[in-house]
Amino acid sequence: MRLELSKRPQHSKLFSILSPFLALALTLVAGAILFALLGKNPGTALYYYFIDPLTGLWDPDNRWQLHELAIKAAPLILIAVGLSVCFQSNNWNIGAEGQFIAGAAAGSFLPVVFPEFQSWIVLPLMLLMGIAGGMAYAAIPAILKVRFNTNEILTSLMLVYVAQLFNDWLVRGPWRNPQGMSFPGTVRFHEYAILPQIWPDSGRAHWGFVFALIAAVAVWFMMSRTLKGFEVRVLGQSRRAGRFAGFSSARMVFFAFLLSGALAGLAGICEVAGPIEHLNEKISIGYGFTAIIVAFLGRLNPLGIVAAGLVLALTYLGGEAAQISIGVSDKVVRAFQGTILFFVLACDTLIHYRVRLVSGKATTSGEAAHGNV
Amino acid sequence: MAGGVVDDRRSIPHEGLLEVRGLTKVFGSLRACDHIDLTIAKGEIHALLGENGAGKSTLVKMLFGSLEPASGEIRWKGQPVRIGSPGEARRLGIGMVFQHFSLFDALTAAENIALSLDRETPIGAIATRARELSAAYGLPLDPFALVGDLSVGERQRIEIIRCLLQEPELIILDEPTSVLTPQEADRLFETLERLRGEGKSILYISHRLEEVKRLCDCATVLRHGKVVASCDPRKETAASLARMMVGNEVMAVVRDVAADTGKGEVLLQIEGLSRKPAGPFSVPLRDISLSVHAGEVIGIAGVAGNGQGEFFEAVSGEVQQDRPEVVRIRGRAAGRLGISARRLLGAAFVPEERLGHGAVPAMRLSENLLLSRFRTDAKAFLAAIGVIQSSAVTTAARRVVADMDVRKSAENPEAAALSGGNLQKFIIGRELDRKPAVMVVNQPTWGVDAGAAARIRQALIDLARAGSAVLVISQDLDELFEISDAIAVMHNGKLSAPIPRAEATYERIGLLMGGAEPGHAVREPA
Numbered sequence: 001m002r003l004e005l006s007k008r009p010q011h012s013k014l015f016s017i018l019s020p021f022l023a024l025a026l027t028l029v030a031g032a033i034l035f036a037l038l039g040k041n042p043g044t045a046l047y048y049y050f051i052d053p054l055t056g057l058w059d060p061d062n063r064w065q066l067h068e069l070a071i072k073a074a075p076l077i078l079i080a081v082g083l084s085v086c087f088q089s090n091n092w093n094i095g096a097e098g099q100f101i102a103g104a105a106a107g108s109f110l111p112v113v114f115p116e117f118q119s120w121i122v123l124p125l126m127l128l129m130g131i132a133g134g135m136a137y138a139a140i141p142a143i144l145k146v147r148f149n150t151n152e153i154l155t156s157l158m159l160v161y162v163a164q165l166f167n168d169w170l171v172r173g174p175w176r177n178p179q180g181m182s183f184p185g186t187v188r189f190h191e192y193a194i195l196p197q198i199w200p201d202s203g204r205a206h207w208g209f210v211f212a213l214i215a216a217v218a219v220w221f222m223m224s225r226t227l228k229g230f231e232v233r234v235l236g237q238s239r240r241a242g243r244f245a246g247f248s249s250a251r252m253v254f255f256a257f258l259l260s261g262a263l264a265g266l267a268g269i270c271e272v273a274g275p276i277e278h279l280n281e282k283i284s285i286g287y288g289f290t291a292i293i294v295a296f297l298g299r300l301n302p303l304g305i306v307a308a309g310l311v312l313a314l315t316y317l318g319g320e321a322a323q324i325s326i327g328v329s330d331k332v333v334r335a336f337q338g339t340i341l342f343f344v345l346a347c348d349t350l351i352h353y354r355v356r357l358v359s360g361k362a363t364t365s366g367e368a369a370h371g372n373v
Numbered sequence: 374m375a376g377g378v379v380d381d382r383r384s385i386p387h388e389g390l391l392e393v394r395g396l397t398k399v400f401g402s403l404r405a406c407d408h409i410d411l412t413i414a415k416g417e418i419h420a421l422l423g424e425n426g427a428g429k430s431t432l433v434k435m436l437f438g439s440l441e442p443a444s445g446e447i448r449w450k451g452q453p454v455r456i457g458s459p460g461e462a463r464r465l466g467i468g469m470v471f472q473h474f475s476l477f478d479a480l481t482a483a484e485n486i487a488l489s490l491d492r493e494t495p496i497g498a499i500a501t502r503a504r505e506l507s508a509a510y511g512l513p514l515d516p517f518a519l520v521g522d523l524s525v526g527e528r529q530r531i532e533i534i535r536c537l538l539q540e541p542e543l544i545i546l547d548e549p550t551s552v553l554t555p556q557e558a559d560r561l562f563e564t565l566e567r568l569r570g571e572g573k574s575i576l577y578i579s580h581r582l583e584e585v586k587r588l589c590d591c592a593t594v595l596r597h598g599k600v601v602a603s604c605d606p607r608k609e610t611a612a613s614l615a616r617m618m619v620g621n622e623v624m625a626v627v628r629d630v631a632a633d634t635g636k637g638e639v640l641l642q643i644e645g646l647s648r649k650p651a652g653p654f655s656v657p658l659r660d661i662s663l664s665v666h667a668g669e670v671i672g673i674a675g676v677a678g679n680g681q682g683e684f685f686e687a688v689s690g691e692v693q694q695d696r697p698e699v700v701r702i703r704g705r706a707a708g709r710l711g712i713s714a715r716r717l718l719g720a721a722f723v724p725e726e727r728l729g730h731g732a733v734p735a736m737r738l739s740e741n742l743l744l745s746r747f748r749t750d751a752k753a754f755l756a757a758i759g760v761i762q763s764s765a766v767t768t769a770a771r772r773v774v775a776d777m778d779v780r781k782s783a784e785n786p787e788a789a790a791l792s793g794g795n796l797q798k799f800i801i802g803r804e805l806d807r808k809p810a811v812m813v814v815n816q817p818t819w820g821v822d823a824g825a826a827a828r829i830r831q832a833l834i835d836l837a838r839a840g841s842a843v844l845v846i847s848q849d850l851d852e853l854f855e856i857s858d859a860i861a862v863m864h865n866g867k868l869s870a871p872i873p874r875a876e877a878t879y880e881r882i883g884l885l886m887g888g889a890e891p892g893h894a895v896r897e898p899a
Contacts, residue, residue: 227747227759233736234744240730243691244722245744246713 005353015351020297020304023343024311030339040326048325049318049336065317067203071275072313074208075100075267075284077306079291081212081219082260084300088223090236091256095141095156096264097288098163099134103265104272105167106133108279111193112175112186122192126269134265135258137163142257146250152257160288168281175279185280195274208270213306215263220302232256264288285316286334293341312337389448390415390574391436391467391543396445398431405431407598408445413543416572418565420585420606422618423595424676424848429578432595433545436576437469438462468541470532472548473654478521485520486535499538506534510564525653526557533564544568545576550584562588580618580676582611582887596620615883619850637667640842641720641811642701646694648687656680658687661868663861665811665842670833671871672857673846674882680866681846682725685815688844689722690715702811713748721745721809723800725816725846727793731800734789738781739763739770741788742803749807769806777802778828794825801829805836812836815846830856850882864888 015022031049032042053069056062079096086093093099107130110122141156172184179187195206223229235242235252242249267287272279294312298305319333393411397404406428413419423429434440436447438456446453449465456462459469476485483500490499500516507514512530520528529549536544546565550558565575565588579585585592585606592606594617602617641664648658658680665671675681686692687700694700694708701707702718712722722745724730732741743766747754753765767785774781777798781791788796797818804812817833818826834856837843846863847853853860859871862885869885 225760227755227761230740230743230747230761234733237735238729238733240726241733241744244689244712244724244730246711246716246748 002358004356004358005349006356008352008354011351015347019347019351020299020308020344023297023340023347026343026347027336027340030343031336034332034335035328038328040328045322045326045328048322050314052321052325053314053317064203067205068317069310069313070205070209072316073309074206074212074274075271075287076291076294076312077212077309078208078215078267078270079260079264079288080294080298080305080309081215081302082263083291083295084298084302084305085219085223085232086256086260087295088236088300089232089252089256090239091142091145091253092153093138093141093156093257093260094153094292095138095158095160095288096260096291097284097286098156098160099137099261099264100268100271100284100288101160101163101167102137103130103134103261103268104279104283105163105170105268106130106136106265107269108175108186108189108272111189112279115187115190118190118192120192122190123195123273126193126273127266130265130269131262132265134261134263134268136261138257138261138264139254142254146253152253167279167283171279171281177278186278188278189273193273194277195270204275206270206274208267208274211266211270212309215266216302216306223302264291290337293337293344296344297340312340315340389413390450392448392451393432393436394446394448396432396435396447397443398428398435398440399443404598406435406442409595409598409600411593411600413574413576414591415542415574416569417590418569418575418577418588420589420592421576421578421595422580422582422585422592422614424580424618427595427618428598429595430547431598433469433547433576433578436462437467437545463539463541466540466542467545468536468539468543469545470529470536470547470549474528474532476520476528476531479519481517481519482514482523482531483516485531486516486538489535490538502538503534506537510537510567511560512564524557526553526560528653529553529557529561541573543574543576545578547578548580549577550579550581558584580887582606582614582618582884585614586611594618611887612880612884615887616880618887619879619883636669637840637842638704639664639701640667640703641665641688641813641844642704643688644699644701646684646687646699648683648692648694651683651692655683656866658683659866661866663844663868663871665844667810667840667842668837669858670837670843670845670856672853672860673844673863673868674850674853674860674886675846675848675863676886677848679863681815681863683866684863684868685722685724685813685846688813689720689724716745716749719810721804721807721812723804723812723814723817725819727796727800728789732788732796735787737785737787738774738791738799739767739785741799742766742770742773745803746807773799773802773806776806777832794821797821798825798828801832805832808839809836809841811842811844813844813846816849817845817847818849818852819847826852850879853882854879862886 028046032046035042035045053065056064056066079100083093083096107126109129110117110126137159140159141152144150144155145152168184171186175186177185177187195208197204197206198210199205223232231242231247231252234245235247235249239249268283272283276283290312294305294308297311298308315333315336319330319336322328322332323330389412391413393409396406396409398406409428409432421429421432431440435442436456438458438461447456448454454465456465483496483503486503487494487496487499503514503516506512507530512534514527514530514534520531549561553561562584568575577585577589586609589606592604592614593600594602596618606614643661643663646658646661650657656679661684663671673681687694690707690710690712693711697706697708699708702715702720705718707715707718728734733744743754743761754762756762770785773779779791779795779799779802781795783790791799801814801817812833814833817829821829830852833843833845845853845856854877857874859873860877860882861871862869862882864886865888872881
């Protein structure tokens with residue numbers, strides 16, 4: 001007796017589109033059960049989690065909350081857009097968190113090491129250095145994969161911890177603010193090194209969100225309309241057909257990693273130059289990992305990713321709101337995000353496969369379809 | 374049974390170890406095995422001969438329990454048995470050494486052997502036993518060597534020792550010498566003879582006629598899923614065995630003899646092409662030279678896995694050569710050029726695999742058209758910064774569909790939604806639409822229905838008649854005889870000189886396919 005997944009001959013187009021919504025609905029149900037088990041009223045909990053942060057939509061006094069949503073969504077969207085290209089080319093960059101930190105640290109170099117260098121050119125340079133830092137850090141797993149055939153999932157993931165520890169050492173050691181009362185963290189950036197806010201009158205949302213939207217539209221155009229996007233999809237679906245077309249899969253590994261590294265690095269420097277305004281040891285709340293969920297919830301489509309990024313940003317805000325108002329642990333945020341990914345993948349699997357309960361022994365068949373009879 | 378075949382099947386042999394009666398296996402409409410009778414006596418080496426697709430592997434899979442027969446009977450030592458799984462086959466005393474090994478590179482020889490044993494046996498004991506066996510059967514092997522460091526021949530020894538540890542009475546060897554050097558093969562033959570001396574039986578699958586003649590006591594020949602002959606190979610010639618294998622049915626097709634207008638210029642020239650094996654199971658190419666003239670179709674025959682795939686990759690530019698002058702396309706040295714640059718010189722390529730090589734399964738036909746033509750037709754298909762002109766691509770795809778009569782269910786379906794024959798028509802049509810000066814096709818009608826196959830062959834002949842050079846690699850001899858002006862044979866990475874159509878016979882080609890030296894490919898009295 002065992003469970004067997006068998007491929008459906010045809011998958012429903014309708015359910016392919018509904019899948020992310022279905023996954024969200026199932027996550028809400030699972031969340032309600034989770035809160036009930038924690039002894040909270042599921043209705044109240046879900047209200048604080050998913051509705052309360054959105055009250056700014058109709059209540060001008062709470063408009064600042066929408067800005068907070070954009071602040072959280074910006075890095076998620078930027079990173080996930082890059083990852084979508086990576087994943088579609090069949091390169092599994094799991095280390096965006098590390099590239100985010102590398103970009104943040106590289107971009108912080110100017111205001112921290114040369115604080116007296118103050119000019120309008122500082123911010124553009126910081127952004128470029130952030131992009132370069134993310135790219136350089138993403139190049140490591142790419143080189144390892146192309147040159148030594150290592151598994152990029154493992155190398156990129158392990159490099160996250162290297163980046164975290166390196167950043168930790170930076171802000172506690174050489175870059176620590178001497179006036180910081182021994183707290184880890186650099187000096188506060190000078191005004192030329194701060195990423196401006198979009199509408200300072202109504203809230204803190206910064207230009208990172210605009211960069212995220214531009215990146216999403218640009219990558220969407222590249223993937224759906226240009227030869228480069230075609231190349232990404234061909235190599236992702238069939239390396240052999242890609243080679244037949246004349247595309248190089250080694251070069252694609254670099255393209256995919258460098259692009260996703262660049263966007264993660266940009267997200268990193270926008271985060272420290274935007275809302276945080278200095279580099280410290282906990283600049284990321286797991287954006288690089290959450291962005292993986294965003295990429296899949298958005299079905300690897302950059303426009304879908306914008307929507308998915310807002311949804312996942314909501315779980316961060318909701319987590320804070322629920323922590324304050326009903327006193328659940330902030331770990332619930334992680335549980336929620338994991339549940340979403342679980343249901344997204346489960347829905348996708350069930351769209352393509354059906355589950356059968358099989359009893360009895362295994363039979364082999366279908367091998368002869370292969371010619372070498 | 375197809376005409377004029379030697380048939381001196383021995384009626385009741387002495388003491389059959391394994392007897393098979395009327396064994397049949399059907400896949401869809403294909404009768405892979407059709408009422409096979411086979412008797413293997415104790416202490417004999419029994420050859421199973423046949424071309425690719427003759428049903429050898431299917432038969433063996435049924436004997437080893439990995440496929441279930443549709444009908445028929447298997448008797449083991451006189452008792453009818455049902456072999457439901459490889460485990461049951463092993464318990465009966467049937468062991469198998471596969472053509473492609475299943476070994477872990479990172480483990481030692483002894484550890485790999487331990488993995489296949491049911492019981493908990495300490496590695497040390499296995500190593501000792503493996504050493505004894507390797508000494509007894511002349512299979513030198515260090516049980517503690519890492520598999521990754523071993524040669525193919527040594528890896529095969531692990532498989533054989535693994536098989537011998539189960540103390541089988543019947544050992545099935547699937548194309549054991551296809552991956553071995555001649556010296557390694559000689560060593561293997563000594564081992565097999567020693568096993569026969571101990572009364573073990575061996576079922577030896579091969580298409581190499583000389584080694585079957587040298588080694589085997591008895592041979593069963595399969596063709597199109599049927600037993601066409603059983604004989605004593607030592608009393609046959611390589612030529613007569615080849616004839617049994619490929620058949621000698623009369624050809625019904627008459628081809629126009631327009632090729633006597635004198636040869637055109639050489640459009641595709643290959644000179645001294647050699648290639649090291651890319652992996653443990655790929656065949657090295659050895660000093661291949663060939664010229665294809667304008668207006669000419671050259672066929673390359675050969676049993677699958679003799680280097681055709683490697684040759685195609687080298688000619689197409691998917692794998693580049695060391696020196697530019699090894700491959701010349703329309704006179705230009707192209708050996709250091711990639712596939713796109715070779716296409717720009719006027720060449721077109723159609724690989725063997727349709728899905729996943731010639732086409733991306735989940736992409737639409739128009740996108741698959743772009744796959745091989747985005748560079749050659751860049752002016753029509755691409756605008757600034759690489760933006761795809763989808764209307765131009767779709768129009769071209771529609772033209773290909775109409776020209777080649779591709780039947781499909783939707784306007785622009787995914788490649789995987791087409792039947793094999795229709796997708797192949799599209800892939801061939803995609804290249805013909807460019808009117809290439811050089812066309813290289815690997816297995817143009819493999820697994821394609823008769824109607825589509827005829828259409829494809831006609832298109833290739835028409836292309837050559839219009840002044841292009843066409844090179845067709847195929848396992849289907851009938852096809853090659855139908856369309857080629859000359860046929861060369863690929864065997865073990867070497868290519869024979871092309872034999873003009875008028876001088877080529879099935880027997881002569883079959884002999885070369887079986888590995889006879891091109892030098893003494895003499896015509897034999899029937």
